[in-house]
Amino acid sequence: MATRTPEQPRPAGGSRVTIADIARDLGISKAAVSYALTGRPGVGHATRKRVLDAAEEMGWYPSSSARALTGADAGVVGLVLSRPPELLTFETFFVHLLAGLEKALAERGSSLLLRVIGDHPDEEIRTYRRWWGERRIDGVILLDERYRDPRVAQIREHRIPAVLCGGPLRDWTMPALWTDHGLDADVAVGHLHALGHRRLAHISGPTEFVHERARRRGVRRAAARRGMHVETVEGAYTGPSAARFTMRLLDRDGPDRPTAIVYGSDVMAASGLVAARERGVDVPGGLSMLSWDDSQLATLIRPSMTALRRDNLAYGALAANTLLDLVEGRNRGLVQLPASRLMARESTGSPAG
Amino acid sequence: MATRTPEQPRPAGGSRVTIADIARDLGISKAAVSYALTGRPGVGHATRKRVLDAAEEMGWYPSSSARALTGADAGVVGLVLSRPPELLTFETFFVHLLAGLEKALAERGSSLLLRVIGDHPDEEIRTYRRWWGERRIDGVILLDERYRDPRVAQIREHRIPAVLCGGPLRDWTMPALWTDHGLDADVAVGHLHALGHRRLAHISGPTEFVHERARRRGVRRAAARRGMHVETVEGAYTGPSAARFTMRLLDRDGPDRPTAIVYGSDVMAASGLVAARERGVDVPGGLSMLSWDDSQLATLIRPSMTALRRDNLAYGALAANTLLDLVEGRNRGLVQLPASRLMARESTGSPAG
DNA sequence: TCCGCCGACTGAAACGGATCAGTAGACTGC
């Protein structure tokens, strides 16, 4: 806009210093300044130092827009959280994931562009398309793979670099992070079997999520291997849903009634616990409980909740690094996450009968 | 890179359609296309429609870099969460805030650039400076104002548009969101007074946060107005810290022992509850408890926790709108948040004595 | 009939940085 007096080292209107300013001050060309600043050969030692010092002193920052325009990466990764906000709240999973993601991104010089929307896959894809079209992002992270997930085909069609949390995919066009839920299920069911349980119930999250399907299958197989009886119920990720199913199971008598319940999340398990207490059922004396997600909540309730603990910080970091590798041209393919660890607490014990 | 055959409407390598492509296809100038696409006068009705249709069909998106380069806003707001990740996890406050923030931003066409770092104000300011210098963001949101907060002066010096969550500031250079903690304190203390309590303790969060100072002052004044005795302890936002202070208070005998404790957060209160149970103290019979933050946790523990509830979704939305207004040139000054609502639950009752 | 004006459009410059094709000058080798 207005011409600035050269005497003023720091322009008043915020840092609007460009390489042209530095070039003028030092009496050299813009190209030389660019070479010096990007660490490329083409300038002498002394000049490079002068440029670097001047840039530092004048408070120069590279304009991300200008750089992106010449073909550089955006240095930004996109993430859309498409679960209703009230669900996000409870699940510490997301915050952990976000923190891990961000830490890994920061270490490699990228940032996170975030959008929180309700449960609306269409809107999620449209957001990714727009961000990608506008050259805002280098790639995206697809959370919570669903059964016949429409996002996968769309992301592939638009050739947006992505990592899928949920996989594995049949083809290897897209790196995927996956957990061996069968293994986790075996640990959980094994723990209950060792305590003497023979009849158990599994109140899972919605089966539209592939990881919930895998967990259900895992629990059924682990139980079958041990000759246990298991009943699987599809719940929502909410307290009331879990409480309702818990009540229903506890209303039964005799051998139809499970002696242990496995819940899909910590909030579900905590709500189940409250429901059991209202029915006058002692935990773990009359019923054992196990949660598939560990969190602070599990340690703050009484009895404290036995839970399968996953390192979600590490999960996030792995997702970020897998995506950045892909952006740089290295497709890691199928990345397996470490198995969960069972945190045995007060909510599991030997059945009374 | 390689020249593309003009027969192919959608280029294979992702959407790389530019206004030049549209101009060539339609046999008009780039300028005309730009006028049509931005809704500015300068093209006729028929031409505008042809351009719009072509853009739609060819999958054109405006390059955010190119737009930003010509002086447009970045359409992005920056947020740095500078609390250790393990604290972020517990406090549902952040997730709620994020969701509210994002919803309001999306409605006005902006996105959120997020960074999660440990408790390091220097790093936070450096991140903001860099983002601003790189023209990545239009403004920032400063969370959790601290006593003598170094961020305020720095943000002001660099002329980065910002809204301060904590305020009010002495001068009005920066819009600020603030809560009348005195009012909230009065509601909480009034509730306990009405139940018959006369000796209470307040285990607050760290006093480096201005809102904690305001709350402590508020509790002391509200208690003094009613002739109650109050003791204020500075805790950390962690369970163990709250548990330790609770134990210490319960170790006392007779009139030195408070009959009610107000906690700085839901996790602190839940931990205090566990500590009380370990000491064999009945809640609310032997001790009443009240948490300054409401969350799912408060309803999942037994006894359920009486809490002050703030609408953090609305808080986030207000912060976002205040910032976007500022970016557009309207400084809202001091924005007051609605008072908290007391959610009376099982953890408060009349004292035994 | 001619002037002035308006609408519809064009050409070119600008934004900030990267990069390509040069070009002086110093140095090397013979």
Place this chain on the structure above:
DNA sequence: GCAGTCTACTGATCCGTTTCAGTCGGCGGA
């Protein structure tokens, strides 16, 4: 003493969009 090479730099062009300064044709007014 001169070609050849290397270093250290310069000038120009490009990226995709906005915007400024025109240009051109048509139309109304006097």
